Amino acid sequence: MSLFRKSLASFGIGAAKVDTILPQDALIPGQPLPVEIEVQGGATEQQIDNIHLTLCCRYLEEVASGRGESEQRTEKVPQVCRLAHWSLPETFVIGIDEQRQFTATLDLPFNTPVTIGDAQVWLDTSLDIARAIDPKDKDTLTVRPEPLMDGVFTALEHAGLRIRQVECEAAKGFALPFVQEFEFVPVSGPFHGRWRELEVVAYRDEESLQLWFEVDRRQKGLTGMLSSFLGRGELKRQLTISADLSPEEAGDEVLTFLDRTT
Structure with missing residues (x-):
């Protein structure tokens, strides 16, 4: 037996x-x-x-x-x-x-x-x-944003932007075979009527949080950040945030950058 x-x-x-x-x-x-x-x-x-x-x-x-x-x-x-x-x-x-x-x-x-x-x-x-x-x-698992990214999300929300779509898509040039893309739409605040949508890709390491932005002012949608980003050079709007900043400072830096460059 x-x-x-x-x-x-x-x-x-x-x-x-x-x-x-x-x-x-x-x-x-x-x-x-x-x-x-x-x-x-x-x-x-x-x-x-x-x-x-x-x-x-x-x-x-x-x-x-x-x-x-x-x-x-x-x-x-x-x-x-x-x-x-x-x-x-x-x-x-x-x-x-x-x-x-x-x-x-x-x-x-x-x-x-x-x-x-x-x-x-x-x-x-x-x-x-x-x-x-x-x-x-x-x-x-349930995974929440790390502190710097959470500060960025909070600042964007306070500026009247809401997350509409989030996707993990295949990408080259990173340590992982994909990136996570966040798509925001302005529903109020300083960017309402100024933008149609904002797409954000983030990459975090020990020293910094790197962010890439694509803003659409047109009435027709973008072909997508990743289609222009991957394999065709870097996006024009890129920001690196030091890991030494607080979440609030990171959010303020992103809003200042977006207001100045878009």
Whole structure:
């Protein structure tokens, strides 16, 4: 019977299970990510060689739709990006129905997408078990803007702009294969009637927050920031904000820059 149970466990039947618990409801890029990992033994004793955690997100990439030689069309296809991967060197044997708990503190990468719009971010946890299907757990995350970006969003909101659309789209020239694009529309304030829309792309590192802006004054929409940005040189409106600034100072600097250059 024991051999039979081990055979079933190798196919994932009656095997150990893993569950990751996030003590925080909302996470901030660049800040610690505490996790608690619970391992529940199954119907047979199993050796766990490692615990793996992978931070993932979804982004869109334009690919040829292949609808014929006379028609060259593209469509946006969802892709998965591995933002970060961690391994916990925990080798242990989990007994029948035994429970084990582990804790770890990870660093959430700066450019983890903010989970508004269609942005999706999740944490995959798996147990490394030799010659067996690895038990897995998937936890959807809520990610809020880091302080500098939050200061920029707050300033834009106070100036009468509202977020209309947010997308993670494929891009070249960055550490990640995508950027997150925020589209704003002025509904009141100094830019109402002056702009049709504002598009913002942000990239954060330890030293600074880099921002690219595209303003549309026309009655017809833009072809999109990314179409002009990627592969065709940098946008004309680019601003670098020092990480030493406060969120309020960052917001004020963005408003001053936009008012002066647009």
